[in-house]
Amino acid sequence: MSDYQSMDKNALESELKNLKAEYEDYKAQGLKLNMARGVPSTAQLELSLPMLDILKSGSDCLSVSGADCRNYGILDGIDEAKELFAQMLGVKPENVFIGGNSSLNMMFDTIACFSENGIGGEDPWLLQGKIKFLCPAPGYDRHFGVTGFFKNIEMITIPMTENGPDMDMVEKYVEDPTVKGIWCVPKYSNPDGITYSDETVKRFAALKPAAKDFRIMWDNAYCIHDLTDTPDTLLNLYDECLKNGNEDLPIMFCSTSKITFPGSGVAALAASKNNLDVLKSRYKFQTIGYDKLNMLRHIRFFNNYEGVVAHMQKHKAILAPKFELVINKLTEELGDKNIASWHKPNGGYFVSVNVLNGCAKKVVALCKEAGINLTGAGATYPYGIDPNDSNIRIAPSFPPLDELAKALDIFCLCTKIAAAEKLLDK
Amino acid sequence: MSDYQSMDKNALESELKNLKAEYEDYKAQGLKLNMARGVPSTAQLELSLPMLDILKSGSDCLSVSGADCRNYGILDGIDEAKELFAQMLGVKPENVFIGGNSSLNMMFDTIACFSENGIGGEDPWLLQGKIKFLCPAPGYDRHFGVTGFFKNIEMITIPMTENGPDMDMVEKYVEDPTVKGIWCVPKYSNPDGITYSDETVKRFAALKPAAKDFRIMWDNAYCIHDLTDTPDTLLNLYDECLKNGNEDLPIMFCSTSKITFPGSGVAALAASKNNLDVLKSRYKFQTIGYDKLNMLRHIRFFNNYEGVVAHMQKHKAILAPKFELVINKLTEELGDKNIASWHKPNGGYFVSVNVLNGCAKKVVALCKEAGINLTGAGATYPYGIDPNDSNIRIAPSFPPLDELAKALDIFCLCTKIAAAEKLLDK
Numbered sequence: 004m005s006d007y008q009s010m011d012k013n014a015l016e017s018e019l020k021n022l023k024a025e026y027e028d029y030k031a032q033g034l035k036l037n038m039a040r041g042v043p044s045t046a047q048l049e050l051s052l053p054m055l056d057i058l059k060s061g062s063d064c065l066s067v068s069g070a071d072c073r074n075y076g077i078l079d080g081i082d083e084a085k086e087l088f089a090q091m092l093g094v095k096p097e098n099v100f101i102g103g104n105s106s107l108n109m110m111f112d113t114i115a116c117f118s119e120n121g122i123g124g125e126d127p128w129l130l131q132g133k134i135k136f137l138c139p140a141p142g143y144d145r146h147f148g149v150t151g152f153f154k155n156i157e158m159i160t161i162p163m164t165e166n167g168p169d170m171d172m173v174e175k176y177v178e179d180p181t182v183k184g185i186w187c188v189p190k191y192s193n194p195d196g197i198t199y200s201d202e203t204v205k206r207f208a209a210l211k212p213a214a215k216d217f218r219i220m221w222d223n224a225y226c227i228h229d230l231t232d233t234p235d236t237l238l239n240l241y242d243e244c245l246k247n248g249n250e251d252l253p254i255m256f257c258s259t260s261k262i263t264f265p266g267s268g269v270a271a272l273a274a275s276k277n278n279l280d281v282l283k284s285r286y287k288f289q290t291i292g293y294d295k296l297n298m299l300r301h302i303r304f305f306n307n308y309e310g311v312v313a314h315m316q317k318h319k320a321i322l323a324p325k326f327e328l329v330i331n332k333l334t335e336e337l338g339d340k341n342i343a344s345w346h347k348p349n350g351g352y353f354v355s356v357n358v359l360n361g362c363a364k365k366v367v368a369l370c371k372e373a374g375i376n377l378t379g380a381g382a383t384y385p386y387g388i389d390p391n392d393s394n395i396r397i398a399p400s401f402p403p404l405d406e407l408a409k410a411l412d413i414f415c416l417c418t419k420i421a422a423a424e425k426l427l428d429k
Numbered sequence: 430m431s432d433y434q435s436m437d438k439n440a441l442e443s444e445l446k447n448l449k450a451e452y453e454d455y456k457a458q459g460l461k462l463n464m465a466r467g468v469p470s471t472a473q474l475e476l477s478l479p480m481l482d483i484l485k486s487g488s489d490c491l492s493v494s495g496a497d498c499r500n501y502g503i504l505d506g507i508d509e510a511k512e513l514f515a516q517m518l519g520v521k522p523e524n525v526f527i528g529g530n531s532s533l534n535m536m537f538d539t540i541a542c543f544s545e546n547g548i549g550g551e552d553p554w555l556l557q558g559k560i561k562f563l564c565p566a567p568g569y570d571r572h573f574g575v576t577g578f579f580k581n582i583e584m585i586t587i588p589m590t591e592n593g594p595d596m597d598m599v600e601k602y603v604e605d606p607t608v609k610g611i612w613c614v615p616k617y618s619n620p621d622g623i624t625y626s627d628e629t630v631k632r633f634a635a636l637k638p639a640a641k642d643f644r645i646m647w648d649n650a651y652c653i654h655d656l657t658d659t660p661d662t663l664l665n666l667y668d669e670c671l672k673n674g675n676e677d678l679p680i681m682f683c684s685t686s687k688i689t690f691p692g693s694g695v696a697a698l699a700a701s702k703n704n705l706d707v708l709k710s711r712y713k714f715q716t717i718g719y720d721k722l723n724m725l726r727h728i729r730f731f732n733n734y735e736g737v738v739a740h741m742q743k744h745k746a747i748l749a750p751k752f753e754l755v756i757n758k759l760t761e762e763l764g765d766k767n768i769a770s771w772h773k774p775n776g777g778y779f780v781s782v783n784v785l786n787g788c789a790k791k792v793v794a795l796c797k798e799a800g801i802n803l804t805g806a807g808a809t810y811p812y813g814i815d816p817n818d819s820n821i822r823i824a825p826s827f828p829p830l831d832e833l834a835k836a837l838d839i840f841c842l843c844t845k846i847a848a849a850e851k852l853l854d855k
Contacts, residue, residue: 056482073690111715152714264499267722288574289537296693
């Protein structure tokens, strides 16, 4: 049995009958498996266990500058945290602002700041009427959630290519002065696992947007989250922007959520002095300072950037077999069926599968009925609407390998059922 | 030497000459003492030291519901934290939302939410043009900073009385539909240390504002921060609001910043279901959840609300002698001079001193020249402008007793110099 699209009707009817019988067997098992979100597994959490109680005494709580991190103060974070994140983000420490436990929160606050305060000397976005934001898709649903919260922002879908967002379209759109920004996950993109090519990064750095308040939201969530020994490399956007006199273009983000503890990590952003000045002009009223003890826990646990990189090898050892299993299952079950395509990522947290057009919602619904929880179909597009109803995001990090294998078997089965029914026009 | 205002010119000239000689002696000592902000002392930080490493194992990180607090999730906080803060705030757990390390941040986000999203079914504040916020003063400078950040908000000063804000004025102002809210520190107010009377609380609860989107920002920062064995009691605003069908009026805040670690405490807000629904409609896009491990650290350290109350006795033992010293010094040095007045607080973090009109800036400048850092004169008023140039906030918590004694000597001296010069019209 191979290419569904070349099978005659009778053969496909017969195939569908067999698939459905198999599906009923799975349903009878009453499974409950979750591949919905990029959540680290318990085994991954255990890797950072020594960090929990690494601070024990009052003297443990002193920063290099001598500040007692238990007390108030230091709006932009302790120096040693700035140094560490500067290396992760590829900038200088003076360009870094350390936040709380969530880079998403920092992205939200950045959009809120530009909405309330304005950026680049322009009026607050909220007072500019309808504005537009570019959203490479498939993309990260929570990014679209942030811009969707601000009702004056219209989200424009930019197709993803194997080199990153379609830059011809991006360059065309930024000629429109109501276009104010773009969301990017430049390395191991969510969900495709694509790393932007050098050319893509250079074209971003060379953008000349009509809007002086256009900003690139550069969410480098998976900057060191490799899955293979031949990881992708991402060109340094900030350096490229400097070459073009465009250092005010990017606001860059990362966090330790998928390095230490997802709920209790440390997040950071990096930006030019001009941008930092505006962001700080809001932060200084918003808070007295973020959790410096948690910054210190990370510093004591890792010692330095090399410590972080070494730690990521341990995550890789846990995650790589899960991704291999996903790719193997997809290849075995769907590789010759001509009903689905996917990209094998070298890092990140997802495998993005494109099923036959018009089938994604059905596949997700079938999976749900059989006890497999997936990210909702459409979630990877602005407004939750995938125009082709084709993209499904698989998040293999949380389940143990045996559960993951079963979940993938069912996913492939549901993909085949939906495809067969579609081809039979049922 | 007693009442300056009754002294003849020669006597006052002679007094001023002596004061200035004394002042020069102090200046020559090159002191550097800080009474600027309500910062807990190192001795107070040590009280919570066992909390630092109270979580050691993976199983320590499980919430009562079985959630692994190291991982993502639980937007509004773990149940046991809601229960604890419900008791601090005097509400039910379902009315509580647990945040990050800063109640100021939650207040800022609340104003931002109402500005971007609206509340009570009304348009977003930012789209309503000029609106007004009532600011009882002297008050907390960071409150005024938050509303000052939103440029469409005009701040209106409401005088403080010994029973709280002037409620006649508040009741009059809320007839104006452009008046959208009021800042309150209802117990041991910042800086006066005044607790709102039962009648004041009842009048707040019975307000019938013209604006459906009027809200009371009830910052109960010092709810259990007593300094004496005869502490003030504050009527429960939420209960009173319920009696009036007014439960949508208040948004209530507190934190453990001045209970455990100021930089690494836990903050919470309480509000009606209607208000929480609106706040959560923003929070759910802003973050995946706040630091649950830090919530757990607090739960494990205190066990329950009684544990928190017992812990506050230890703070009291450290703080009460400092406040006694301040009041004693003021009484000794200024009590019979008829040039300053103050209120002896039963709790909180400040002593508020009113010097002769037109003298506050001068006193703060003289202190600074002698090495004593005070909150800037005017900071306790909207826009940093004290119309009488009279109010000075003293924060005695951080310096050790001997330094505090010297700082108070100098403060009293500077108050006398400024008063004498003013009375001599110099």
